[in-house]
Amino acid sequence: xxxxxxxxxxxxxxxxxxxxxxxxxxxxxxxxxxxxxxxxxxxxxxxxxxxxxxxxxxxxxxxxxxxxxxxxxxxxxxxxxxxxxxxxxxxxxxxxxxxxxxxxxxxxxxxxxxxxxxxxxxxxxxxxxxxxxxxxxxxxxxxxxxxxxxxxxxxxxxxxxxxxxxxxxxxxxxxxxxxxxxxxxxxxxxxxxxxxxxxxxxxxxxxxxxxxxxxxxxxxxxxxxxxxxxxxxxxxxxxxxxxxxxxxxxxxxxxxxxxxxxxxxxxxxxxxxxxxxxxxxxxxxxxxxxxxxxxxxxxxxxxxxxxxxxxxxxxxxxxxxxxxxxxx
Numbered sequence: 586x587x588x589x590x591x592x593x594x595x596x597x598x599x600x601x602x603x604x605x606x607x608x609x610x611x612x613x614x615x616x617x618x619x620x621x622x623x624x625x626x627x628x629x630x631x632x633x634x635x636x637x638x639x640x641x642x643x644x645x646x647x648x649x650x651x652x653x654x655x656x657x658x659x660x661x662x663x664x665x666x667x668x669x670x671x672x673x674x675x676x677x678x679x680x681x682x683x684x685x686x687x688x689x690x691x692x693x694x695x696x697x698x699x700x701x702x703x704x705x706x707x708x709x710x711x712x713x714x715x716x717x718x719x720x721x722x723x724x725x726x727x728x729x730x731x732x733x734x735x736x737x738x739x740x741x742x743x744x745x746x747x748x749x750x751x752x753x754x755x756x757x758x759x760x761x762x763x764x765x766x767x768x769x770x771x772x773x774x775x776x777x778x779x780x781x782x783x784x785x786x787x788x789x790x791x792x793x794x795x796x797x798x799x800x801x802x803x804x805x806x807x808x809x810x811x812x813x814x815x816x817x818x819x820x821x822x823x824x825x826x827x828x829x830x831x832x833x834x835x836x837x838x839x840x841x842x843x844x845x846x847x848x849x850x851x852x853x854x855x856x857x858x859x860x861x862x863x864x865x866x867x868x869x870x871x872x873x874x875x876x877x878x879x880x881x882x883x884x885x886x887x888x889x890x891x892x893x894x895x896x897x898x899x900x901x902x903x904x905x906x907x908x909x910x911x912x913x
Contacts (some may be wrong), residue, residue, distance in 0.1 A: 604674060604681060610636060619643045619684050625683065625888075634671060637682040656682065658727045658754040666718035666748040668738065685747070689739025692746065692796075693852070696734055701803045702827075705834055708800040709748050711737075712859055715796065718748040719789055720852045728757050728785035733772045734799055757785035769814055771795065771805050775820050775844055788845035794841025801830050806842065833860035851881035 589626040604610060604625065611624035614635060625636040659682075665691060672683040694712070696703065703711070715737055722729060729736075730753040737746050753767040762782035774791035776783040798806040806824035809815045818824065822844040826835050837860045840850035855861070 587834050596725070597854055602797070607672075607674075608634070608636065608683070619648060624686070628876075633686045633688075635684045635686045637684060638755070639680040641680055642678055652680070653752045654755050657755070658722075658751045661686075661725050662722050662727055664718055665699075665743075666714045666719040666745060666747050667721070667877065670749045684749075685740075687738035687740055687747065687749070691735050691739070691742040692737035692800075693734035695739065696799050696803060699803060701808070701829070702799075702801040703803075705801060705831060708797070708834075709861060709864060712745050712793075712797050712800060713856075713864055715748065716793065716852065716855055716861070719793065720856065722748075722754075723786050723789070723852060726757050726759065727751075727754055727762070729789055730785075731768045731772075732789055732796060734796060755785070757864055768792070770815060770819075771807060773819070773820065774846065778816060778819060778847060780823075784846050786852070787849050790841050790849045790852065790855070791843075791846075794849075797841070798824070798838050801834055801838075802827055806838075831860070833858070836860070839846065 608625040608627055611626065613621060613623055615622040619640045620637050623636045623638060625634040626632070627634065632758060641649075644652065656670070659668075660673075663669065663726065668687065669685040670682060671685065672681075674681040674683065702708070713912070715732075716860060717734065719729065729748065729751065731864070732748075736748065736750040738749050739746055753911060755763065757763060763785050764782045766777055766780055768777060768788075769777070772787040772792045772795045774783065777788055794805060807815050809817040822842060824842065826838060830838075837850075837855065837858050840858070841855070843849045
């Protein structure tokens, strides 16, 4: 793959066909422990994509489990504010995830460019889209568990921000607790850091609170010189909000950053909060799923409620069929 011979264009595409003859592979966009992300271009349509190449020979049991969950959850979640998984190509040594390409960078770098925080009107538009994506995931009984600005990316041509990286995501049953500790320290809820069983939706809501704080303040709410001090701040839920933040925004942050998960706002309460009112729906939803998908969501959610997580594969096939129907 990514042969060096043949003509190369400015984006690094080789002159030879790569990836089962479907895509040319170009420059490297990023690297992880087990994966490399490359720019891809569809041979027939010319569409640019991101191709995540995972070396299966380096995966331990835990990493393989996370990978399986990532693929399952990304195939389930089809929403205008979630990065779309177009295709999965499996070979004996490598798994290729062909995904929507975000050419506008991520929210973390965007925040760094805005010292003191983003204007609340702009922050509101971005945050509302993130909330809609998370709400849709939770309707499908999918918890992300690694919500952070680095996992929110910009699509300038669509006027959208989209959620990505479902590596720690999982299916959950409403009312039942999860136990796996995962995520990133600065964005993790206290109950995860304490190693307790936790309510799946509540941990994503805590992370949403951290993201909103960073959007309007420019820095994380819990950040010290070392991880031990940061951990203490999170467990004590100790943070301060700068004076320039409006009362409504301050209130919404406090509703999400509650130490007791039972006291955190629900997603319905977040969407109905005063601070998020007055937005133009056309700006928030550049494209929308067909109306009939609502019924499919209800069917899937009822299936998850009835069945144990270990027996959801048959039901998953139903929703995966929806994914292939919606592909464009």
